[in-house]
Amino acid sequence: MTGSLITKKKIAKVFKKLVGEIGFEKVTIAKIMKESKMRRQTFYDHFQDKYELADWIFQQEAIEKIEDNLAYEGWQTIVENLFVYFEENQLFYRKILQFDGQNSFQEYYTQHLKSLIRQVLIVKAGTEKEREHQEQLFLEDFYATAFVSMTTKWLIGGCPVSSEQFAKQMRIAFLMGFDEKE
Structure with missing residues (x-):
């Protein structure tokens, strides 16, 4: 190092x-x-400032759990590892999530989640015809925003359920969105 x-x-x-x-x-x-x-x-x-430091911490500790594992881990494992990390660092993230100004953690987290969600959408589409680009972008934004909102609520609420249970609930909610076919 x-x-x-x-x-x-x-x-x-x-x-x-x-x-x-x-x-x-x-x-x-x-x-x-x-x-x-x-x-x-x-x-x-x-x-440059404490915002860049907060971004660096998130990039070094949390985002690596998403992006560094996309090529070889299933998305369910990535989600579980991410919530274990958040639970271990809940006091820090609870305080960070209460800050809602420019360069907020929520914005940064949402952007990085989109790559994970993109992978899930590709896997879930399977052999189905490829989703149209606009629909794909909408779903990435929708699920990333929901994911961040629920993570924020869970962390600020003091992690009332374990990270494993929360990850399971998030996986179920995500998968339910694909059960109904048009």
């Missing part, structure tokens, strides 16, 4: 801790770096 990656991970760890303690909006670069015992400039050597 390079020094740069180690530094980024140290900054990210402190950021996650602070977000969990005081919330996303109250975390400042000065607080992150004071807690990290690093110079403020070190932060800017790696990230």
Whole structure:
């Protein structure tokens, strides 16, 4: 692991801790770096702002569970792994999800889910004729938005059911959308 990656991970760890303690909006670069015992400039050597840091954390930790596994894992396994990750990091994501401004986590999460949903739609279409492009885009947007909304509700609610149970419920809901044929 390079020094740069180690530094980024140290900054990210402190950021996650602070977000969990005081919330996303109250975390400042000065607080992150004071807690990290690093110079403020070190932060800017790696990230433009806390939004980019939050995106980097999500990319490094959560998105790799989606995109890095698309080629060889079934979508059901990817969904379950993603919810296990969210459950393990629920305090951080609960605080992040409460921030609803520009560059919100919900927007970022929705965009990355579309690739997973695209794969599911292709698998579910099977030998059926290929979906029209506009219908495909609509379904990707619809399911990604629903997925993010339900994940947000689950996390903010304190993960009232286990990640395994929640993943099962999400898979069932997703599959029910394909049961009825036109």
